[in-house]
Amino acid sequence: SEVRIAADAAMRESDLILFVVDAQHGLAPIDQELALMLRKSRRPVVLVVNKVDHPKHEDLEADFSRLNFDETISISAAHGRGISTLLETIDQLLPKESEARADDAEPIERKPPxxxxxxxxxxxxxxxxxxxxxxxxxxxxxxxxxxxxxxxxxxxxxxxxxxxxxxxxxxxxxxxxxxxxxxxxxxxxxxxxxxxxxxxxxxxxxxxxxxxxxxxxxxxxxxxxxxxxxxxxxxxxxxxxxxxxxxxxxxxxxxxxxxxxxxxxxxxxxxxxxxxxxxxxxxxxxxxxxxGIRLGTGVLNRMFRAAMDETLPPTIGNKRLKLFYATQSAGDAERAIDPPKFILFVNQPKLLGDTYARFLEGRIRQAEPYPGLPVLLTLRARSEPREQ
Ligand SMILES: Nc1nc2c(ncn2[C@@H]2O[C@H](COP(=O)(O)OP(=O)(O)OP(=O)(O)O)[C@@H](O)[C@H]2O)c(=O)[nH]1
Ligand SMILES: [Mg+2]
Missing domain, CATH: 3.40.50.300 (P-loop containing nucleotide triphosphate hydrolases)
Known part of the structure; x- marks a missing residue:
């Protein structure tokens, strides 16, 4: 009865059942009893006939055909025979991810640790x-x-x-x-x-x-x-x-x-x-x-423009940093704490310089302090938009 209770519990939680029987022992009364339970459960079942260690043992499988399962695979767990076939069958019979999800009463909120x-x-x-x-x-x-x-x-x-x-x-x-x-x-x-x-x-x-x-x-x-x-x-x-x-x-x-x-x-x-x-x-x-706070693209570009008009970027040679467009990156939902990251499209990234980067970072923090978080600036080169 212990086997029956355990099997009953396992069945209710399963998407697919592997019913393992012992080929060397032959069909036992408990196998027949379990087979009956499994049929009632209406879950997909693979009958796994184990201990078929050698091709000449394959006829032992016949004994279990009386149990009448559609999927029967003979394997040798000890020697690895038939395992790849078993895996392929499992793969085919398992419900796809989306179907399994629909079964759940409530989707689990995944807050990463x-x-x-x-x-x-x-x-x-x-x-x-x-x-x-x-x-x-x-x-x-x-x-x-x-x-x-x-x-x-x-x-x-x-x-x-x-x-x-x-x-x-x-x-x-x-x-x-x-x-x-x-x-x-x-x-x-x-x-x-x-x-x-x-x-x-x-x-x-x-x-x-x-x-x-x-x-x-x-x-x-x-x-x-x-x-x-x-x-x-x-x-x-x-x-x-x-x-x-x-x-x-x-x-x-x-x-x-x-x-x-x-x-x-x-x-x-x-x-x-x-x-x-x-x-x-x-x-x-x-x-x-x-x-989680994002600065809108409009706000961000107006802010950078004002900052750069007020304090000109430094020149290197006779070149000065030009900003064409800035945007906040969408971020990485997988990360538990994702620092704010801004992408600046400029004429030449190397014209930024550390001091001016800190100045721009300061401006971002005036708009949004982002306590505890580094503010990440990524610069990308763009060619000058041509005059119309
Ligand atoms: N009075 C007081 N003692 C503290 C406090 N925190 C830690 N200690 C003492 O400082 C000593 C070192 O504490 P640990 O927690 O082992 O320090 P740790 O940083 O883990 O040290 P390592 O693992 O060796 O790097 C122990 O004797 C603690 O009891 C505190 O807030 N107040
Ligand atoms: Mg310690």
């Missing part, structure tokens, strides 16, 4: 921050062992949004005489940054922003990744009075030191007490929301 890379110097409190996040009650946790000894991916869900928290080993300075451990820790961090949707840079506020922190921030900026800076261990420096002002000052100093990562909001928190840890997720959803 946000990969959050937690990076920073050794001892900054990265693992503690993750622990503090997981301590929160609104969490569903499961552990996935990382590919390396000290990089761990943790699945985490909060208010319907899935996250992948990536804990990394502390990034040590790559010195002249760096050990292989140091080199690998940097390489690993770089790889982690690449697969992250958002980088959380954890800084130990008791030591302030060090040159090493700046290096890591530089890696994030160069990879043009969405980012948040967390000044951790606030509990150790929080004054009894004037906490708000102290907080403001620490944030201002950090922003000044990390001026090149100016799009990253700075949060002061304590992994130890849990203070402000919730705010991290408020920031993340704000960044996600901002990533």
């Amino acid at each position: 946000v990969a959050l890379a937690i990076i920073g110097r050794p001892n900054a409190g990265k693992s503690s921050l993750i622990n503090s996040i997981l301590r929160d009650q609104r969490t569903i946790v499961s552990n996935i062992p990382g590919t390396t000894r000290d990089a761990v991916d943790i699945e985490y869900e909060r208010e319907g949004q899935k996250f992948l928290l990536i804990d990394t080993a502390g990034m040590r300075q790559r010195s002249k005489h760096s050990t292989s451990v140091e080199v690998f820790s940097v390489m690993r961090a770089e790889r982690t940054i690449r697969r992250a949707d958002l980088c959380v840079l954890v800084i130990d506020v008791t030591s302030g922003v060090t040159s090493q922190d700046k290096k890591i921030a530089g890696l994030i900026q160069e990879s043009r990744k969405p980012s948040i800076v967390v000044l951790n261990k606030w509990d150790l420096v929080k004054p009894a009075r004037g906490a708000k002002a102290a907080m403001k000052e620490l944030i201002t100093t950090a922003r000044e030191t990390l001026f090149f990562l100016d799009y990253a909001p700075v949060l002061i928190a304590s992994a130890a007490t849990g203070e402000n840890v919730t705010q991290l997720f408020e920031m993340i959803s704000e960044i996600q929301r901002a990533a």
Whole structure:
């Protein structure tokens, strides 16, 4: 009866049933019973006669013809006989993707998980921050062992949004005489940054922003990744009075030191007490929301034209950048957080220059601040439109 219950449950969930029987054993009463159930289920069935290890066993199949299934295939699971035929049959009988979908009561909303890379110097409190996040009650946790000894991916869900928290080993300075451990820790961090949707840079506020922190921030900026800076261990420096002002000052100093990562909001928190840890997720959803904001083509072109009239692009030789048309890219729906990307059709892309690129980026941010997000500019060469 256990077999019957299990088979019954499996049948109800299946689009196609592989009914496996044992050729060497021959037709058994349970086979006949199951065959009856399967017919009632009205699902497509392939009768798979297993253990036909040798062509001379093929007549064993005949025994099962009494079960009267249209599709019968003899195989040897142990030796791989008949498997490709079986696969072809499965492929033919399975409902196509679209039909299977129509069956579902409700289409599942596919919100891709946000990969959050937690990076920073050794001892900054990265693992503690993750622990503090997981301590929160609104969490569903499961552990996935990382590919390396000290990089761990943790699945985490909060208010319907899935996250992948990536804990990394502390990034040590790559010195002249760096050990292989140091080199690998940097390489690993770089790889982690690449697969992250958002980088959380954890800084130990008791030591302030060090040159090493700046290096890591530089890696994030160069990879043009969405980012948040967390000044951790606030509990150790929080004054009894004037906490708000102290907080403001620490944030201002950090922003000044990390001026090149100016799009990253700075949060002061304590992994130890849990203070402000919730705010991290408020920031993340704000960044996600901002990533969805698009500037209309009309607005964008008027804005660029005005900016370029006001501050002329630099000249290289006697050439000056000319903008013909700008548009915001449609974006990549597969990415959990997709930074805004603008395509500028110009006379010569190399005439832009870094300073002027930053100026244009600033103008975009005046129209739409895009907190936490890099603003990406892609320049494409177009020949001058000819006068009519
Ligand atoms: N007081 C205080 N201590 C903290 C806080 N966060 C972390 N610590 C302590 O700092 C030390 C380092 O914390 P970890 O979380 O292991 O740091 P980590 O960045 O993961 O370090 P590595 O994995 O070695 O790179 C531990 O002793 C923590 O208890 C905090 O917010 N406040
Ligand atoms: Mg750690």
